[in-house]
Amino acid sequence: MRRLAAIVIVLPTITLQQRAVEGAFVVRLGTDTVAVERFTLRGGQLEGTFVTRAPKTRLQQYSAKLAPDGTVRRFELGTYWGDWISGEPVERVRIDFGVETATVETTIGDSSDVRKVVASAGTTPVVLNSYALLELVTRRHRPTIGAIEPLGLFVGGASTVLIRLEPGPGDSLVATLGTIGPLRIALDSTGRILGVNGIGGVLNVQAERVATLDVRALAREWAARDAAGRGLGVLSPTDTVRAGVAGAAITVRYGRPSTRGRQIFGGVVPWNRVWRTGANEATHLSTEGDLVFEETRVAAGTYTLWTIPSPRGWTLILNGRTGQAALPYDEAHDVARIPMKVEQTAEFTERFTIAVEPDEMGGRLTMAWERTRASVAFRMRGAQD
Numbered sequence: 499m500r501r502l503a504a505i506v507i508v509l510p511t512i513t514l515q516q517r518a519v520e521g522a523f524v525v526r527l528g529t530d531t532v533a534v535e536r537f538t539l540r541g542g543q544l545e546g547t548f549v550t551r552a553p554k555t556r557l558q559q560y561s562a563k564l565a566p567d568g569t570v571r572r573f574e575l576g577t578y579w580g581d582w583i584s585g586e587p588v589e590r591v592r593i594d595f596g597v598e599t600a601t602v603e604t605t606i607g608d609s610s611d612v613r614k615v616v617a618s619a620g621t622t623p624v625v626l627n628s629y630a631l632l633e634l635v636t637r638r639h640r641p642t643i644g645a646i647e648p649l650g651l652f653v654g655g656a657s658t659v660l661i662r663l664e665p666g667p668g669d670s671l672v673a674t675l676g677t678i679g680p681l682r683i684a685l686d687s688t689g690r691i692l693g694v695n696g697i698g699g700v701l702n703v704q705a706e707r708v709a710t711l712d713v714r715a716l717a718r719e720w721a722a723r724d725a726a727g728r729g730l731g732v733l734s735p736t737d738t739v740r741a742g743v744a745g746a747a748i749t750v751r752y753g754r755p756s757t758r759g760r761q762i763f764g765g766v767v768p769w770n771r772v773w774r775t776g777a778n779e780a781t782h783l784s785t786e787g788d789l790v791f792e793e794t795r796v797a798a799g800t801y802t803l804w805t806i807p808s809p810r811g812w813t814l815i816l817n818g819r820t821g822q823a824a825l826p827y828d829e830a831h832d833v834a835r836i837p838m839k840v841e842q843t844a845e846f847t848e849r850f851t852i853a854v855e856p857d858e859m860g861g862r863l864t865m866a867w868e869r870t871r872a873s874v875a876f877r878m879r880g881a882q883d
C-alpha cells in the first residue's frame with residue numbers, strides 16, 4: 499500500500515477573506531491528463547476531491563477546517579483505490595494543528611499510527627499537485643509575497659525541507675518545495691491560482707484552473723481504462739541495462755520518461771543545466787572492471803550518472819554519491835566529466851533509452867530521446883593497456 503505523500507509547510511499568517519470560492523484544476527504531463535481536482539472553499543471549510551491516474555486511478559477526498567485568519571486547524575483525507583462510490587477509504591489521515599506541533603493520525607484498515615511533528619502556527623498541509631490546498635497559502639500571502647523560506651515536513655517521513663516562495667514576473671510567484679520545483683504560478687490580484695508551469699523542473703507538469711469538472715465521472719472512465727489494460731500505468735518506468743564487456747559486467751539502472759508531445763531538449767530538459775539523465779531516482783551505473791574514457795580512468799564500482807545537455811554538445815558526469823532515493827546532485831563528489839558525441843537522428847525515440855553497445859575491447863554508452871542521440875566510447879582497462 500502506498501502511503502500518502504504530503505508536505506507540511508510552515509508559513510506566517512495573514513488574514514484570509516472568507517468568501518465562497520469554487521473551482522477545479524486540470525493537471526497535465528505533456529499531452530496526458532494525470533490529475534484533476536474540484537474544490538469548494540466556503541466560510542471556514544475547504545472541501546475537495548482529487549483524482550490521480552498513475553500508476554492506477556486513485557480518488558482522494560479531503561477537508562480542511564480553517565481558523566478565522568485562514569490557517570488550518572484540522573485536515574482530513576481519505577484515499578480510495580477501488581469502489582469510491584459506496585466503499586470505505588483504504589487509508590485515512592487526520593492532522594490536528596496546535597501551536598508548536600501537529601498530531602498526525604494515519605489509519606489503514608484496522609491499523610492506526612499516531613505521531614507528533616514539529617509544526618508551528620500557520621502550518622498548511624500540501625499534497626503534490628493539489629493546487630486548491632496550495633491556494634490556501636497564496637491567498638493568505640499574495641499581499642506580501644517575498645522571499646520566504648519556511649520549514650517543510652513530509653508527513654509519514656522523517657526528513658524536513660525548506661519551502662521557498664519568491665515573486666515572479668507580474669502577478670506570479672515561483673515556488674520550490676525542497677528539491678521539487680521550480681513551479682511558476684500565475685495568480686490573480688486576490689492570490690487565486692490561475693495556472694502552474696513546472697516545465698524544466700522536477701515535476702514537469704502544467705496545471706490549468708477551470709470553472710468546474712465532473713471528477714467522479716472522469717475517475718470512473720479512467721478506472722475502466724485501467725481494468726481494460728489501457729491506463730497510464732507508471733509514468734516513467736524503471737529499467738535496467740546489463741551488458742558484458744571484455745569479461746566484465748556493466749549495469750545501468752534508470753527511469754524512462756516519455757516525450758508525451760513535449761519539446762524535450764531546451765524545454766523539459768533545460769540546456770546547460772545538470773540533468774539526472776532519466777526520471778525519478780538518480781541514474782546508477784555499476785561496473786565490475788575499470789573503465790577508460792579516452793584518457794580518463796574510472797575505477798570499478800557504482801556511480802550516479804548525470805549529464806549536461808547543450809546545443810553544442812553534452813557532458814557526461816560520473817559522481818561517487820550513490821544509494822539515496824531522489825538523490826540530489828552534488829558536484830563535490832564528481833569523479834569524472836567526459837565530453838559526449840551528439841547527433842540528430844531520423845528515428846524518433848518516444849521513451850528515453852540508455853544502451854551499452856559492447857565491442858571487443860570496450861564499447862559505447864548511448865542515450866536516445868526524441869531525435870537526439872548522445873554517446874561516448876570507452877574501453878576496459880587492461881584490454882589494450
